[in-house]
Amino acid sequence: MTRVAILISGGGSNMLALVGDMRQGGYAEPVLVAANDPLAGGLAKAAALGIPTAAVDHRPFGRDREGFEAALAAHIDAAKPDILCLAGFMRILTPGFIARYQGRMLNIHPSLLPKYPGLHTHARALAAGDSHAGCTVHEVTADLDAGPILGQARVPILPGDTEATLATRVLEEEHRLYPAVLRRFVQGDRTPVYLD
Numbered sequence: 001m002t003r004v005a006i007l008i009s010g011g012g013s014n015m016l017a018l019v020g021d022m023r024q025g026g027y028a029e030p031v032l033v034a035a036n037d038p039l040a041g042g043l044a045k046a047a048a049l050g051i052p053t054a055a056v057d058h059r060p061f062g063r064d065r066e067g068f069e070a071a072l073a074a075h076i077d078a079a080k081p082d083i084l085c086l087a088g089f090m091r092i093l094t095p096g097f098i099a100r101y102q103g104r105m106l107n108i109h110p111s112l113l114p115k116y117p118g119l120h121t122h123a124r125a126l127a128a129g130d131s132h133a134g135c136t137v138h139e140v141t142a143d144l145d146a147g148p149i150l151g152q153a154r155v156p157i158l159p160g161d162t163e164a165t166l167a168t169r170v171l172e173e174e175h176r177l178y179p180a181v182l183r184r185f186v187q188g189d190r191t192p193v194y195l196d
């Protein structure tokens with residue numbers, strides 16, 4: 001069975017969508033949920049589902065990104081995952097960490113990449129007057145939010161939308177998109193999927 005580790009920083013709603021789909025579809029097994037914040041809400045949710053969890057607080061490491069990543073990688077490697085899913089993981093990773101898992105690390109980003117890499121994606125889509133927002137799952141490479149696209153879901157921007165209303169609707173699509181991409185990725189299918 002394909003083993004999947006999930007990295008989070010927050011509430012973990014994408015993590016829950018991935019775990020639910022893996023368990024329903026029986027195509028992969030969640031073997032670890034790890035966070036860079038011991039208070040990340042998703043950790044308790046994962047533990048309640050019987051998934052091993054780990055927290056490596058990045059703050060004591062200060063600027064020592066390599067030190068933080070070595071501690072994180074020790075937990076990851078002990079779980080022996082085949083695939084690593086970043087699901088709202090809000091730390092920038094060094095090229096060394098990325099190289100270690102290259103080709104088997106996915107990320108979900110709340111924009112229609114290549115538009116709006118980085119932060120504040122919904123505010124930027126609204127400010128630009130875009131007709132659509134959305135989300136992207138991509139392979140993680142050394143270029144931030146720029147690895148090969150594995151799937152996208154589009155969400156129309158409605159009159160009166162705010163950053164919060166748009167984020168809520170995009171998040172619902174994230175929960176459809178990420179499991180759909182993971183299922184295909186596990187089967188070796190890296191052709192992008194587009195959900196409307």
Ligand code: GAR
Nearest residue numbers: 010011012013014087088108109110
């Ligand atoms: C999601 O919207 C995800 O796309 C975003 O953080 C949120 C996490 O929510 N990720 C990024 O912005 C990555 N740069 P969740 O913890 O409920 O899954």
